[in-house]
Amino acid sequence: MIKIVIIHDDFSVTGGGEKLLGLLARELNNKGFKTDIITFDISEETKKIIPRNINIITLKNKDYKKNDKGRELFAKLNLKNQYDLYIFSGHNCIYTAKNHKPNLLYNHNIPESELKKTKQNEKERKMHQTNLKLESISKSSSEKIWKRLYKLKNKIILKKIPKKISFKLDTLRYLLLYIFNTENIKNKIETTNHKENIKQIQKIIVNSKNIQNKIKNIYNKKSAVIYPPIETSKYKNIKHKNYWLSINRITPLKRIELQLKTFSKLPKEKLFIIGNIENKNYHNFLIKQKPNNVTFLGTISEKELIKKLSECKGFLFTAKDEDFGMSPVEAMASGKPVIAPNEGGCKETITKKTGILIDNINSEKIIRAINKLNQTLKNNPKQFIKPCQEQARKFNMDKFTKNMINEINKTLKIKSQSFYPKRRFKPPNKPLIPFKFTFQK
Numbered sequence: 001m002i003k004i005v006i007i008h009d010d011f012s013v014t015g016g017g018e019k020l021l022g023l024l025a026r027e028l029n030n031k032g033f034k035t036d037i038i039t040f041d042i043s044e045e046t047k048k049i050i051p052r053n054i055n056i057i058t059l060k061n062k063d064y065k066k067n068d069k070g071r072e073l074f075a076k077l078n079l080k081n082q083y084d085l086y087i088f089s090g091h092n093c094i095y096t097a098k099n100h101k102p103n104l105l106y107n108h109n110i111p112e113s114e115l116k117k118t119k120q121n122e123k124e125r126k127m128h129q130t131n132l133k134l135e136s137i138s139k140s141s142s143e144k145i146w147k148r149l150y151k152l153k154n155k156i157i158l159k160k161i162p163k164k165i166s167f168k169l170d171t172l173r174y175l176l177l178y179i180f181n182t183e184n185i186k187n188k189i190e191t192t193n194h195k196e197n198i199k200q201i202q203k204i205i206v207n208s209k210n211i212q213n214k215i216k217n218i219y220n221k222k223s224a225v226i227y228p229p230i231e232t233s234k235y236k237n238i239k240h241k242n243y244w245l246s247i248n249r250i251t252p253l254k255r256i257e258l259q260l261k262t263f264s265k266l267p268k269e270k271l272f273i274i275g276n277i278e279n280k281n282y283h284n285f286l287i288k289q290k291p292n293n294v295t296f297l298g299t300i301s302e303k304e305l306i307k308k309l310s311e312c313k314g315f316l317f318t319a320k321d322e323d324f325g326m327s328p329v330e331a332m333a334s335g336k337p338v339i340a341p342n343e344g345g346c347k348e349t350i351t352k353k354t355g356i357l358i359d360n361i362n363s364e365k366i367i368r369a370i371n372k373l374n375q376t377l378k379n380n381p382k383q384f385i386k387p388c389q390e391q392a393r394k395f396n397m398d399k400f401t402k403n404m405i406n407e408i409n410k411t412l413k414i415k416s417q418s419f420y421p422k423r424r425f426k427p428p429n430k431p432l433i434p435f436k437f438t439f440q441k
Helices: 016-030 070-075 093-099 119-136 145-159 165-180 183-198 209-219 256-264 280-289 302-312 326-333 363-379 385-395 397-411
Strands: 003-008 034-039 057-059 085-089 103-107 203-208 244-247 271-274 295-298 312-316 338-341 355-358
Touching: 003 016, 016 034, 016 085, 016 103, 016 119, 016 326, 070 093, 085 093, 093 103, 093 183, 103 397, 203 209, 209 397, 244 302, 244 326, 256 271, 256 280, 256 295, 256 363, 271 302, 280 295, 280 397, 295 385, 312 326, 312 363, 326 338, 326 385, 326 397, 338 363, 385 397
Parallel strands: 003 034, 003 085, 034 057, 085 103, 103 203, 244 271, 244 312, 271 295, 312 338, 338 355
Antiparallel strands: none
């Protein structure tokens, strides 16, 4: 029996990636692969999505989440010769890839440190960099001087001094900062180490073309797209009630403030927001902005979530450049139309028949989309049910399992027709032509 281990950074939060790995472990086990899961942390809620016959090995360590400790601990992990295949999922766990082969990586997203280097994120990177520099010198004795100089440079110098001189000033300032603070050096080392460890991955599988393009641009590596699975049979469509639904982790990248601003202008509409609080400061900010017709439900059971999806009027999704986006597909599996930004993975999952994609999304455009869907549902309440459910079936479990096993077999150099093929000699279709020897006189 082939033994496989799925190594994931952290199962403390139940997100789309964790659900996917639970389903993958279950399907591999059902197909005859002995599958284990190794991680540093797992919550009781996440354990519910993983079948009981899957062996979960928890590498307990209190310091795991402190700075680079997770990477160090994974780098020391030794599972040589214990498994036939190592499947990685996460950014820290790949630090053990060098010693564990054959291997493959299911890549859900790109680390922030890598994204900041791309041209598309250049403006955001500079803003983030500015904040980091100001924070890094906040405790130094020359705090006020540095802050004033930095702000002066940003507001005045860049506008009046040529780029070449500005670049030299930047270089000098960064060198001085490096002398007193090594934070920037650490960031650079982190990025370099990540790229070096990615080189140790033999096969990369990604969850969308969106991530595939980023992998190619950042690492110059090829990857195969296998969309995450949705158990479509779980979801049902019930006559809708008067509320909209949003499912996302409470974090700034989900742009939930757009949802609040939208519904503050639509007092007759209701919105329920489901999701785990990942950023407490951001959650507190949202609570202060929240209008009366918006309710945060937090984390709820899968049964309750399916019920909420089945009865909602439609689904609202505002995440920025989402890697894939499982919740919109779950909404479509429930026969519900989706309003989402025309970016990231949403472009691959949502069509004109299943919802509305918005360019340069803002609250005014969301309001227009909601009003449009309201009118459509009023005229024909069943218009979206069939197209949405058909679209969701494209991401079904059977397709995912088949594609994953094909990639696993390729990695193990096993023919895709059989899990345990017998080596047989196949005679060629054409007769063999004997070599002709010529002798020189």
